[in-house]
Amino acid sequence: MMTGEQIQLVKKTWRLLREVDPVLLGDVFYSRLFLDNPALQLLFKSPMEEQYKKLIDTISVVVARLDSLTELLPEVQDLARRHVQYGVKPEHYALVGNALLWTLEKGLGRDWTPAAADAWRICYQTLAHTMISSPAAIGSPAV
Numbered sequence: 001m002m003t004g005e006q007i008q009l010v011k012k013t014w015r016l017l018r019e020v021d022p023v024l025l026g027d028v029f030y031s032r033l034f035l036d037n038p039a040l041q042l043l044f045k046s047p048m049e050e051q052y053k054k055l056i057d058t059i060s061v062v063v064a065r066l067d068s069l070t071e072l073l074p075e076v077q078d079l080a081r082r083h084v085q086y087g088v089k090p091e092h093y094a095l096v097g098n099a100l101l102w103t104l105e106k107g108l109g110r111d112w113t114p115a116a117a118d119a120w121r122i123c124y125q126t127l128a129h130t131m132i133s134s135p136a137a138i139g140s141p142a143v
Helices: 004-017 022-036 038-043 048-064 066-086 092-111 114-132
Strands: none
Touching: 004 048, 004 066, 004 092, 004 114, 022 038, 022 048, 022 092, 048 066, 048 114, 066 114, 092 114
16 A cells, blocks of 8 residues: 555656656657567557557556545456456566566656655556456456
């Protein structure tokens, strides 16, 4: 669970990165992901420029609503369902998290402090855990 201070730190650091072109930010993220895990590239069927925008838009929505994550649950479950349909497996989430944290570290430079790293790690782990354990992701009906 994220503290209020961690939520504010994620929001503050994301605002800094929102000034970066989403295509550049997405390209850096996916380049790192595919460099470390070439097989994951096979999961992406649409043009990567579209995927870059989807990634940045999704992160923006999640970050904007970190104060009310429970209200975001239906959207997270829908996202989990789509990811299963794309072939995403639970073990892929750690790989994506590593690439995301690396991208944030490189993009934020001096603003990537130990506190920011912890806040983003907890944020991503919370989201990934929610998606992995979602009934939509494991194929059982929602209760």
